Amino acid sequence: GAVVSQHPSWVICKSGTSVKIECRSLDFQATTMFWYRQFPKQSLMLMATSNEGSKATYEQGVEKDKFLINHASLTLSTLTVTSAHPEDSSFYICSAPPIASSTDTQYFGPGTRLTVL
Amino acid sequence: ILNVEQSPQSLHVQEGDSTNFTCSFPSSNFYALHWYRWETAKSPEALFVMTLNGDEKKKGRISATLNTKEGYSYLYIKGSQPEDSATYLCASTSGTYKYIFGTGTRLKVLA
Numbered sequence: 219g220a221v222v223s224q225h226p227s228w229v230i231c232k233s234g235t236s237v238k239i240e241c242r243s244l245d246f247q248a249t250t251m252f253w254y255r256q257f258p259k260q261s262l263m264l265m266a267t268s269n270e271g272s273k274a275t276y277e278q279g280v281e282k283d284k285f286l287i288n289h290a291s292l293t294l295s296t297l298t299v300t301s302a303h304p305e306d307s308s309f310y311i312c313s314a315p316p317i318a319s320s321t322d323t324q325y326f327g328p329g330t331r332l333t334v335l
Numbered sequence: 336i337l338n339v340e341q342s343p344q345s346l347h348v349q350e351g352d353s354t355n356f357t358c359s360f361p362s363s364n365f366y367a368l369h370w371y372r373w374e375t376a377k378s379p380e381a382l383f384v385m386t387l388n389g390d391e392k393k394k395g396r397i398s399a400t401l402n403t404k405e406g407y408s409y410l411y412i413k414g415s416q417p418e419d420s421a422t423y424l425c426a427s428t429s430g431t432y433k434y435i436f437g438t439g440t441r442l443k444v445l446a
Contacts, residue, residue: 221378222378227376250432252432252434254436259438260438261339261436261437261438261439262424262426262434262436263436264433264434267432267433313434315432321367321384322366322367322384322428322430322432323369323381323384324369324381324432324434325378325381326371326378326379327378328376328377328378329378
């Protein structure tokens, strides 16, 4: 149980285009999902918290107009990187804690490798 | 300590050897410490969540201990196998679901 999928697993795009990444909880519901980013040799860093039915909250230094988050249902959150540039090339991964979980354990997707040319 | 730090960054061990890694975290506002096992191209797999000082948890050949007063946790693998090869991540939380991750320890078990 507690499986999270992410799509696509990798994407290459041209500078200036937008890319959408989907995060789905397959066998549980989540009112909250999290988006992380990892640059080479660095740790996973929280970018934003996605809240079902309401606006996402962004960490300091993360541009909300560049990284659009939509959490339209209890099983799906999307991250859209708008007008992507080479510096946005990174590994993006989502996570979710099941509703009514007795711990704060989060379950992660397998991640998406984004390369912007 | 202000960040979560893991050591070593990487290590190679022979099959059958036992090994351990360290995770250091801020001891103030501590709520829980999480260990994950992350194989390439797969989702990180939750191993342990630990909250109490002195906690010790075990899952097969893998075990972990927690010292919240001094802010560290050890992960032990007994009799390493090639399938244990992965990156082991720890993350500290202060009860807000906000994970602070270390950079991980990359383990390679040689057959």
